[in-house]
Amino acid sequence: MAAPTEPRGTALNEASPDAVVLDTDGVITDTARVHASAWKRVFDDFLRRRARERGEEFRPFDTGADYLLHVDGRPRADGVRAFLASRGIALPEQVSRPGQDSVAALADAKDAAFRAALDRDGVVAFPSTVALVRRLRKDGIGVAAVSASRNCARVLAAAGVDALFDVRVDGMDAARLDLAGKPAPDLFLEAARRLGTPPGRTAVVEDSLAGVEAGRRGGFALVVGVDRNGRAAALAERGADVVVPDLGELGWPPWRTR
Structure with a gap:
């Protein structure tokens, strides 16, 4: 400590x-730990899918370094942008076609994951x-x-x-x-x-x-x-x-x- x-x-x-x-x-x-867990769930789902589609190695979201450096304390959309930028990934702000990834979609998914954890665990x-x-x-x-x-x-x-x-x-x-x-x-x-x-x-x-x-x-x-x-x-x-x-x-x- x-x-x-x-x-x-x-x-x-x-x-x-x-x-x-x-x-x-x-x-x-x-x-803070609930937020970190929700971010990991959302980002890992996105990164795993992206790696599979591109034939690349999957690098998971780190609830230590990635969360603290890019996401912690920031508004959701800012956190999405900052983390994706750290991985060299750019997404549109909003979905323009069905199934498309976007900053807003990832931010909304994180909010849903956080609310579910809050309701489940208090x-x-x-x-x-x-x-x-x-x-x-x-x-x-x-x-x-x-x-x-x-x-x-x-x-x-x-x-x-x-x-x-x-x-x-x-x-x-x-x-x-x-x-x-x-x-x-x-x-x-x-x-x-x-x-x-x-x-x-x-x-x-x-x-x-x-x-x-x-x-x-x-x-x-x-x-x-x-x-x-x-x-x-x-x-x-x-x-x-x-x-x-x-x-x-x-x-x-x-x-x-x-």
Whole structure:
């Protein structure tokens, strides 16, 4: 398990932030693994079929490297494009004839696979995250749940934690407001706006490389990286001020690790 890194400093100095924005999948709820599994099912089906048709070697989707580098934290369609580009594959955005593969078709298949897994297996929230959010609320610090997924509300409700958050910004909002996906900071900036706090007084908590980069690009006062997959160095390189293996290791103010 990765040890907490030393903070690089923050504009907050000795004060706590006025608000904290937390990513949903992988920080609030244990659903990152469900997303990874759904992506693998969809991409492997596509890659296996493509390899068979072209007489090529089948190279499966890696739920470690491929998921973390190309898909984690991104909107579905962006994840499809990024992963396919890593394999030198280009697909049309939409189907123009029956049976044709497209970015939209793969994205929809992934959504269906994720929803089926969610209905079958349920979802749980990380106890350490729930404890932290309760403490923040007790201290009068605003909290927001953010996700690129359109299933965010469903996930939070299934985990029984939807009432803990003052604000939720998700894939439905991104589509309605034309917000760019991570690593652009749009989702986090919208959450801070709804909480009524400037980025310079707001902390971001993320477990994905794209999400940490988004927090840094958005000028947030503090970016906390949650390292559940042995990526502490990569999270720090992308912009995390503090990296912890679990939010139970995070002191408060949040740059004081235990």
